[in-house]
Amino acid sequence: MNNKVVKNLVILGGGTAGWITAALMCKVLGKSINITLVESDKIGTVGVGEATIPPIINFNQALGLDEKEFLRETKGTIKLGIQFENWLKRGDSYMHAFGTIGKNFPFCDFHHFWVRHRQNGGTESLWDYSLNYQAAKNNKFSPLGQIKGTNLPGISYAYHFDAGLYAQFLRKYAESKGVTRIEGTVDEVKLNPESGYVEKLVLEGGREVPGDLFVDCTGMAALLIHKALGVGYDDWSHWLPCDRAQAVPSALVKPIVPYTRSIAHEAGWQWRIPLQHRTGNGLVYSSRHWTDEQAREVLMSNLDAEPLADPKVIRFRTGRRREAWRKNVVAIGLSSGFLEPLESTSIHMIQTAATRLIKCFPHRGIRAEEVAEYNRQSQVEIERIRDFIILHYKANQRRDSEFWRQCEEMAVPDSLHEKMELFRRSGKAFRDFDDLFTEVAWQQVLIGQGVMPEDHHVIADGLSDSQLTDLMESLQTLIQGTVKQLADHDDFLASL
Template sequence: MENTIIKKLVILGGGTAGWMTAAMMARSLAGTVDITLVESDQIGTVGVGEATIPPILNFNRALGLDEAEFLRATNGTIKLGIQFENWSRRGESYMHAFGNVGKNFPFCDFHHFWLRSRASGHSDSYWDFSLNYQAAKQNKFAHLANIPNTNLPGLSYAYHFDAGLYAQYLRRYSESKGVKRVEGKVCDVRRNHHSGHVENLVLENGQVVEGDLFVDCSGFVGLLIDNAVGSDYESWSQWLPCDRAMAVPSESAGSIPPYTRSIAHACGWQWQIPLQHRTGKGLVYSSSHWSDEQAREVLLGNLPGKPLAEPRVIPFRTGHRREQWKKNVVSLGLASGFLEPLESTSIHLVQSGATRLVKCFPHRGIRAEEVAEFNRQSRVEMERIRDFIILHYKANQRRDSDFWRHCESMDVPESLQHKIELFRATGKVFRDYDDLFTEVAWQQVLIGQGVLPEDHHVIADGLSDAQLDDLLQSLKTLIQGSVRQLPTHEEFLSSLLAAGTK
């Protein structure tokens, strides 16, 4: 492939994806590559990715960001998990809580001991043994690395924040690290006639921005990855039937719960994300089952507070670019593909993609082997997350609408079908090494959606009935006692933000 030494990196598009990428590149490649970001104030961003998952802490730490400053700048709050309401059946709920559940055992996950207890007639909820769940439902949080005087881990957390403010925050960070921002709208993309590589971007004001490697963060339009180098898009709409979202901010409903809510409706689901200054709300739905007006009525009829703007419609198509890196264009964010925000993976995919680009960054020219490995990792990551999201739709027990009946009866990828059948028969679930979601995450969604195993691991029979009862009771006592000592979420935020101003 091209042997041009990469000296000029151009990022097209700002927003969360563009500035996260710029910040990561500036932090990692300082002094070796000139970085330019091109964005236009005339072009808005989607900006609804306001909920994250725990790896965001690693991203912020890699940049050297101060947590108090970050939360203050983005109106951020703490997130301990996602509560799913009406997904299995109407009126029922469960939580995909971060962190561990119960106690780790060699070669046998804790839920097998819970399954054995349940088969014996005990009625404890699986989430009685989740520290994160208990803290979330009691509106508690503190930095708890482990439960004192035990070998049990503490709270695992992520953030809710205003995506627009986060982009502005990272812009200031990136520019302080030498990233050059160019304001302007692209009117032409010039490519090398021989190689097909992008050589420069021509802006409406006549300015020409040259680069050796381009990162496309232009959103759904995919100005470079699609229009310029022509990477095909693979649709996954046969498994993920929703194709539209409607977003609106609303006034805060008072307390700030440290978890995201996902509330299933007749033809889709609604998110609720609590920030310091407002609540982010939106509805993901199928246009084959609901009109925009029907969706608007459902969304506005289920707000926790007064709407602060008019709802805006965001059409989308779930799927991914078959080649997220093609020629000298790397696509990140919405330009690379889209998986609905059910498990808060949109911002994470930007993070992982930018990290992958740093690891695969070309030195003495773009090499086919490196591009192929980048694309392989990107594809596998997307497919793993895709299966996890499809699980929520497939494993429903609702019969109240054509939408849910279709989801329950649809064929799913073989990789997911195998996981469901194995868990239902044996209670076992295995995480691939490159799967974003842990075994505990899969267990919570499978159990929460009503996929209950017919058996448990033989190791769980190694305890006597009395030992098993003592184990479960001791864990509940430890968790409940630990949660009682925690401050409320609001108290934690007030203390942290006040300390950050001193």
């Protein structure tokens, strides 16, 4: 497009998205480019993303962050999975536990052996063979690598933390490595009349901030990607009907459980996220089925401790920006799209977007091929995650409200329908290329939501009935014995 060396990167917007992007950029590209972040203390952030998934550990390690310091500074706790309550039916629950289940077999996942065992009369739950689940329900955690004397992997974990404190932690990190922060609000976005590129931001008071490449971290306002460049939005509310959330912190409850709770209600679901100093709560709901007042009443009557503030209403529209990168603007965070926080993917998608930008970072000019590849990867990622979230709504057996009946009856994307039918008929679940969620994650949610396989893989017939029984019993004994050796989660946090 042009041959000008990209030297000056401007990030508009702070919060979690802005400071994650700034931190990674300065760590990897700080010697090659100049990085400026523009934000205003007058503009609040959504600030409800407090639960994460295991890849954040690799991200923090890539930055060189010390885990204990990170957990202390962000009031963090350990997360071993997400417990879904009332999603299949009222009173029912299951967990999307991180890590593996059972034992890894070549060419055939463990759940096929479990399915055959159930067909033989076994009554054990799939989660009886999950170390993460058993540790979570017993409030245990130790950062095990591998279970001694076996080929079984140890605990897989992520974090709960205060997203505002995480942004502050990363701001301190980024500024120490040379990122320039400018306080101010944008009055005008100056575009080049010939190319349509953003040339500079004009701040309140007249200060100008020029740049070669701009990152839009302005949240749902999408000041650059949408308001300046006019990139449209694909609405997914026909698949994901919730369009509002209310969030409120409540007092700390002990013991601090090492998992997120997702509790389904008549027209939405409630999150409960335990931190060291408080509990994060929120209710995601459909405004077509509940008024804000009804949602507030449900949320406040289902807290497990006294509220520490008034609920904050957040309006959103699920979907994705049609282009995450147009001209010299890249949208990261809520400006690029929104998927409700059901599977704690928001912070992860910020981190993968920043990583993707580094991999596609322009050198001598912004090339159409780099932009197209960035947009292709962004679309694949969010659509795979979208399908996984839709699955929770579609595969329900609740007939107690119009909301859940509509979810069960809705048509879903072909990609999801085919995956569900393949699993129902054969028990086989395959991870798509670049799919965030593993086969084990899909298996847990499919089975937890009542999509039970009618068959198992032929490899599972390679064991005799007695060998199969011995396998199941020995795995349970091993997992239960390991859980007893783990520290209490509260004791682990106290050791920080």
